[in-house]
Amino acid sequence: MISNFAGEFLLHPCALEYSGATCSHRCCYCFASIRNKNISAKLRETFNFFNNLNSGESVAKRLFRAGFAFCMSNRTDPLSDNNVADTMILTDILNNQPNGVWWQTKGGKRQYELLDKLSPNKNCIYITITTPRDETSKWIEPAAPVSSSRIEFAKECSRRGFFTVVALNPLHRDWCTAKEAENMIADLKAAGVHNFYFQELHISKTEEAVLEPWRRERMPDLAANRRNADGSNYTADIAEEVMKDRTLNVFVANMPFGTEMFVEARKTLGRCFPTQFDFINYHLKNGKDTYTFEDFYNAVCCHSDLKTFCETDIGALGGYVFCVNRAAWREDKSAQHIRTFRELLQLYWNDYRFSASPQNNPLFDDYGGEVDENGNLILVKNNAS
Numbered sequence: 333m334i335s336n337f338a339g340e341f342l343l344h345p346c347a348l349e350y351s352g353a354t355c356s357h358r359c360c361y362c363f364a365s366i367r368n369k370n371i372s373a374k375l376r377e378t379f380n381f382f383n384n385l386n387s388g389e390s391v392a393k394r395l396f397r398a399g400f401a402f403c404m405s406n407r408t409d410p411l412s413d414n415n416v417a418d419t420m421i422l423t424d425i426l427n428n429q430p431n432g433v434w435w436q437t438k439g440g441k442r443q444y445e446l447l448d449k450l451s452p453n454k455n456c457i458y459i460t461i462t463t464p465r466d467e468t469s470k471w472i473e474p475a476a477p478v479s480s481s482r483i484e485f486a487k488e489c490s491r492r493g494f495f496t497v498v499a500l501n502p503l504h505r506d507w508c509t510a511k512e513a514e515n516m517i518a519d520l521k522a523a524g525v526h527n528f529y530f531q532e533l534h535i536s537k538t539e540e541a542v543l544e545p546w547r548r549e550r551m552p553d554l555a556a557n558r559r560n561a562d563g564s565n566y567t568a569d570i571a572e573e574v575m576k577d578r579t580l581n582v583f584v585a586n587m588p589f590g591t592e593m594f595v596e597a598r599k600t601l602g603r604c605f606p607t608q609f610d611f612i613n614y615h616l617k618n619g620k621d622t623y624t625f626e627d628f629y630n631a632v633c634c635h636s637d638l639k640t641f642c643e644t645d646i647g648a649l650g651g652y653v654f655c656v657n658r659a660a661w662r663e664d665k666s667a668q669h670i671r672t673f674r675e676l677l678q679l680y681w682n683d684y685r686f687s688a689s690p691q692n693n694p695l696f697d698d699y700g701g702e703v704d705e706n707g708n709l710i711l712v713k714n715n716a717s
């Protein structure tokens with residue numbers, strides 16, 4: 333199914349995502365399959381989307397027609413055994429479209445066949461590697477290719493000239509020690525991989541309570557993950573260490589550092605959505621002490637054509653609000669009826685409950701809740717960060 337990439341707004345440069353059927357890689361921590369055990373995908377619906385691309389005014393079609401980049405796939409793996417046949421067909425369709433494609437995968441039996449079909453000029457490859465140990469990957473991701481296969485795949489993507497990202501996602505100290513992460517990153521860097529994405533394992537208490545026994549058995553100690561003995565954050569510490577190498581691009585959501593990862597990815601993907609790092613990079617380069625929503629808006633929509641697009645009535649966008657922040661959706665009737673991405677950005681700016689809001693970045697602080705003449709919050713540089 334093709335849908336708006338609503339859950340990753342301001343976190344990911346792609347505007348659209350495709351999801352296949354429930355992924356057969358069976359990772360014990362798979363947030364998508366824990367939340368929804370039966371994700372279905374009908375190829376016919378996808379064909380209809382492309383066959384009728386020019387008729388119909390759904391937000392997804394308008395985004396695709398406007399050339400925005402496409403993510404394959406965030407909630408399923410396009411190379412898992414049960415999805416790969418559909419993926420190969422879709423690849424032929426996507427190859428005939430101008431939109432850039434960001435592939436997210438752990439690989440699969442036909443990974444090199446897929447690579448042969450793709451051009452590095454419009455495709456980025458993001459490969460998840462949770463552990464350098466094959467025996468651990470077999471235990472936690474029983475039907476996915478083992479880690480050594482993914483590491484080799486990442487190196488081959490890089491050798492073939494693809495913009496390649498390796499994601500240590502989810503990261504847990506039982507699966508990947510700091511030393512193992514350091515060695516794996518050095519090995520990948522030597523093969524030309526320069527982009528690393530980090531995200532800690534996070535399973536909510538509600539999700540933990542409903543885990544199927546086979547998942548629970550394979551899950552590490554969830555409470556032990558986040559903090560080091562000195563109270564620092566395990567994932568952030570590893571990322572910060574990697575960041576010391578200025579030749580590497582690092583991404584951690586809401587981190588108080590800039591990154592060139594998406595600046596570079598856009599050269600391959602073409603037209604993209606803004607991300608929170610457009611604002612963070614802007615702040616770190618041109619730092620002011622005080623920011624208004626207009627500063628933020630101008631930083632994330634620095635191209636006039638993106639600004640024009642964000643100010644266009646694109647259709648009902650309340651689904652973006654509902655997807656990320658149900659409380660805001662319930663409490664604010666006007667949020668349910670927004671129709672422009674500028675309005676959505678304004679909600680993110682003013683409400684910290686959207687996790688990608690600049691308010692959640694340690695670089696900024698609110699100005700005692702003070703607002704400007706338009707009623708938008710004023711943020712100040714956090715001198716403590």
Ligand code: SF4
Nearest residue numbers: 355358359362407408
């Ligand atoms: S590869 Fe991704 S989508 Fe597939 S089971 Fe693992 S985490 Fe879920």
